[in-house]
Amino acid sequence: MDASYWSKRYRNKETRWDLGEVSAPLVEIFKEIEKDSEILIPGCGNAYEAEFLFNSGYKNVCVIDVAKEPLEAFKKRNPSFPNHQIILGDFFDHSGAYDFIIEQTFFCAIDPSLRSNYVQKMYQLLKKDGKLMGVLFDREFEQGPPFGGGKEEYKNLFSAVFSKVEIQDSLQSIQPRSGAEVTIRCVK
Numbered sequence: 001m002d003a004s005y006w007s008k009r010y011r012n013k014e015t016r017w018d019l020g021e022v023s024a025p026l027v028e029i030f031k032e033i034e035k036d037s038e039i040l041i042p043g044c045g046n047a048y049e050a051e052f053l054f055n056s057g058y059k060n061v062c063v064i065d066v067a068k069e070p071l072e073a074f075k076k077r078n079p080s081f082p083n084h085q086i087i088l089g090d091f092f093d094h095s096g097a098y099d100f101i102i103e104q105t106f107f108c109a110i111d112p113s114l115r116s117n118y119v120q121k122m123y124q125l126l127k128k129d130g131k132l133m134g135v136l137f138d139r140e141f142e143q144g145p146p147f148g149g150g151k152e153e154y155k156n157l158f159s160a161v162f163s164k165v166e167i168q169d170s171l172q173s174i175q176p177r178s179g180a181e182v183t184i185r186c187v188k
């Protein structure tokens with residue numbers, strides 16, 4: 001799935017993943033983040049999470065996506081969000097050093113053959129003691145994207161690289177995802 005695949009989905013409004021608002025489990029997770037932290041949201045889509053953080057006083061939020069359509073919509077909704085913190089590009093080519101990276105429906109969007117690369121790249125983009133935090137599906141799908149997964153797989157995948165990995169059932173998921181999501185916290 002390249003940039004043109006995702007752009008087409010946004011243009012055709014085939015975006016069932018899009019919540020139209022900040023994700024409730026992430027609002028809980030954000031309570032653990034200090035205001036001056038450097039935060040990356042990869043595969044951000046319409047980036048309601050970045051909007052929520054920015055409007056809550058987190059000024060060092062950076063978003064990246066391969067599709068220009070959601071980034072343009074984000075800019076329109078948030079004219080005071082710094083342009084240099086909105087990146088049109090491939091997460092796997094990105095460089096930087098962040099305190100926190102936020103995951104939501106990005107892991108499930110990439111081809112499963114790239115999952116180890118995803119974990120390595122997340123680790124590389126974090127500062128010492130930095131954390132990857134977010135929500136992952138705890139279910140399979142017939143055909144992806146989204147590509148599903150489960151706790152055992154995630155534990156093995158992330159523990160191979162990160163020093164500490166916590167995976168818990170998500171209690172705040174929206175109704176259609178209820179019982180089918182876990183929260184994940186991985187410390188570099």
Ligand SMILES: C[S@@+](CC[C@H](N)C(=O)[O-])C[C@H]1O[C@@H](n2cnc3c(N)ncnc32)[C@H](O)[C@@H]1O
Pocket residue numbers: 006007017018019042043044045046047064065066067070089090091092104105106109110
């Ligand atoms: C399923 S959508 C989720 C969007 C957003 N996280 C949300 O929850 O609404 C996956 C997003 O990842 C983006 N994406 C896919 N591969 C990417 C890559 N290699 N680098 C950056 N963004 C990517 C797509 O353009 C799309 O916006």
